[in-house]
Amino acid sequence: MKRVVIGLGALAMAFAVTPSSAQEKLIVSTWGGNWKDGAGIIAKEFTKRTGMEVEFITGGTLDRLAKAKVAKDNPESDVTYTTSHVGYLYQSDNLFEKLDMSKIPNAADLYPAGDRGGYEMGVYSYVYTPAFRTDLMPEGFKVDSWKVLWDKSMEGKLGLPDFDPSHIVIASSIMEGKTPSDWESVTDKLEALKPSIKAFYQSDATSQDLIRTGETPVQVLLSINGYHLIEQGVPIEIDIPSEGAVVGIGALGINAGTKKLDAAHEFINVALDPAIQEQLCEFHKCSPMNQKAKVSPELAKLPGIFTTPEQWEKEAIVLDDETYAKLLPLWKIWFTENMMH
Amino acid sequence: MMMTQQRPFFVPFLVPAVLVAVIFAAAMFNVFQYSFLEFIPGSVEVGGFTLDNFTRINRPVYYWVLLDTFLLSFATAFFALVLSYPISFALVRAEKNWVRSVLVVLAITPLFTGEIVRTYSWMLVLGTDGVVNNTLKALSLIDASIPIMYTRAGVVIALVQFAMPVMIILLATAISQVKRDCEKAAANLGATPNTVFWRVTIPLTMPGILSGFVVVFAWTMSAFSTPQLIGGGKVLMISNVVYLQGFSSFNLPFAAVLSLIALGAALGSLGLMKLATARFERNLATA
Secondary structure: OHHHHHHHHHHHHHHHHHHHHHOOEEEEEEOOHHHHHHHHHHHHHHHHHHOOEEEEEEOOHHHHHHHHHHHOOOOOOOEEEEEHHHHHHHHHOOOEOOOOHHHOHHHHHEOHHHEOOOOEEEEEEEEEEEEEEOOOOOOOOOOOOHHHHHOHHHOOOEEEEOOOOHHHHHHHHHHOOOOHHHHHHHHHHHHOOHHHEEEEEOOHHHHHHHHHOOOOOEEEEEHHHHHHHHHOOOOEEEOOOOOOEEEEEEEEEEEOOOOOHHHHHHHHHHHOOHHHHHHHHHHHOOEEOEOOOOOOHHHHOOOOOOOOHHHHHHHEEOOOHHHHHHHHHHHHHHHHHHOOO | OHHHHHOOOHHHHHHHHHHHHHHHHHHHHHHHHHOOEEEOOOOOOEEEEOOHHHHHOOOHHHHHHHHHHHHHHHHHHHHHHHHHHHHHHHHHHOOOHHHHHHHHHHHHHHHHOOHHHHHHHHHHHHOOOOHHHHHHHHOOOOOOOOOOOOOHHHHHHHHHHHHHHHHHHHHHHHHHOOOHHHHHHHHHOOOOHHHHHHHHHHHHOHHHHHHHHHHHHHHHHOOOHHHHHHHOOOOOOHHHHHHHHHHHOOOHHHHHHHHHHHHHHHHHHHHHHHHHHHHHHHHHHHO
């Protein structure tokens, strides 16, 4: 009995110690895998500058939003790494603190796309764009326009994300000379894409599996995943169609109710530091948000890597977060009801 | 008082079940409440009272998803039964211990691997360049890969394999209860082995067959990851649609309506099956 009591006491001590040590750390919510490793680059520099350790909690984009909503006044994390339009949902539900820009001096040098409205800061950008297996498609094949995806030769070859139809909806709207807000006028065009679609992928992992195995030799693919696969030796070409590629922005926001406001601001400031931006973009093969960041010529020449205002102007399709966040659920519902079954 | 004396542990043993039931009822009540709330695009908060979520359900796609869920569950239960029965039979009747051991390992081991792992394995087997297609091509039975992934057949194959261990356990229990004397008596009276099997063994194991069928059917009605991964968004079951609406679109009120319908459909199907089972057993008893 005595042993049991001592054991329980030790266990209670262990639990009691954990929260106090956690208080010394900045808790950052992020995605797992490669994304967490990328966030680790920021964390390393942050710890070097402040002496404060960073602890990550990981999960999917929407799972983490759901958790933040449940936790509301008692946030699990101090900083959240998410996609900018999902960041808008955090913001609209008062889950993000208003940023104090005087504490983020590096924000002054960002491309306009980096400014996400005062509650979150864009850290890097990537594109969702057509990509294909060069060994499984005819020689000379190129997706120089999104229209190619509708071609009869594409029948049963295309993979699209099931969690986010925004890219194909936005591209279809622009292709038809409309704005994404007029998407309802291009639903016929979208339905005409059905024969091309072989499967919908549910995550980065299944996206990579589908193109690696050749199940969907053509995909609307997250550029970062494409470059990751190319590094692994999968023969993939990533194209930027003439209409442009749909930009996604990885953003950082500060969880409302955090007790570490200053440290959280500093974390964002570190993330926007030109040197860290360079490391981050070399790691993920993404575009920096800080105009002063100088990425290597090898990275700069890759499709979907934007390093000049002209590229942002000509090749990037950027939608504001509010429109994106409000239309995405409607697109999603329409897509589920009309395209997926 | 009388009941407590006869079954002294009845009340304490009932407590966990009651607790689970209360938590389940509370959760379902919450879901029920959500189904009457307005969805606001661009917000994770919900609005006021509305019946729109229920009117939205009146679209052909949701009827098709429900029908598909029912048919896929039925097909899974049927094929799991057909494939599991011989294994269970061999498992119970094998005379050599090592044969029984091998069968137990082969039949039950899949239970110890997760659903995702098993589904991923099936993706490798059923894919365009998977084991099935490559074997058929090597045997010159097909020239080009046949589509199995992202089809109903592919989903059923993976679900059947997933359900088989449970079906085997349930059937083996039922088969082990059959008195060999009954079969011997039938054989002594001139019945062929085939007749003994169909007229004696099968009817005597019918309770196990029916319960196995119902368990697998109900289990499959709520299948999620297998249709999600093998179906690739082309084959949707009700759980997948709930997820797509609730977690991808954040339309939690509509996801709540779909959840209630899924629950209703599962309970309704089970009720119908129970009636059919009772009728079948009555007929069997009077035959």
